[in-house]
Amino acid sequence: MTFFLQDVSNGRPLTSANTLAQVTVKGLISTRPTGSIxxxxxxxxxxxxxxxQTTLTWTSAITNKVEVHVNAPDGxxxxxxxxxxxxxxxxxxxxNGMTFYLQDVSNGQPLTSANTLATVMMTASP
Incomplete structure (x- = not known):
């Protein structure tokens, strides 16, 4: 997509002669679910x-429903x-070593590693 910065002062028309700058933006639109925990x-x-004890924080996008599971995708x-x-x-x-799994269960998807969006493993401090 290209954006144009136009000088329209004093009623100048939107023509290439009045273009001050232009930029073309290319981006990727993800259609796959994403998440972090x-x-x-x-x-x-x-x-x-x-x-x-800990506080878990997660984010997901392009999902309808997610779940957090303990120690396995189907835990x-x-x-x-x-x-x-x-x-x-x-x-x-x-x-120590406990892992939390962020699972995409949109539309009834199964609790398998293929639907794991992210994990976080806990570590006990010495």
Whole structure:
């Protein structure tokens, strides 16, 4: 797509003689679902049992419905949302190495790695 900066002062017409600048923009439009997930804090400070708490934040686009699952694409479901940005705070049950999966379940898609948009793995601080 090309945009033109035109000098129309004093009623000048929109002609090439009055073009001050032009720029052509080329872009890619994604039609595939996208997503990201993060945890804060990560690393987390574990209690004496090795457990911690974190807040997960995720974003998805070109989706109808996403879910956050624990330790596998088809693990326990922690949260469900539509497209956009969301967050949830866990309880005091997060373990070192635990992984959260952001799954695209739009239109009934299965809970498989093919529909994983993003993951975040938890790390306990020493």
């Amino acid at each position: 993060s945890a804060n804090p990560n690393p987390f400070t574990p209690d004496v049992r090795g457990l911690g 326990n479901r922690l949260a469900t949302s539509g497209p956009g940005s969301f967050s949830v705070t866990t309880g005091q049950w997060v373990r």
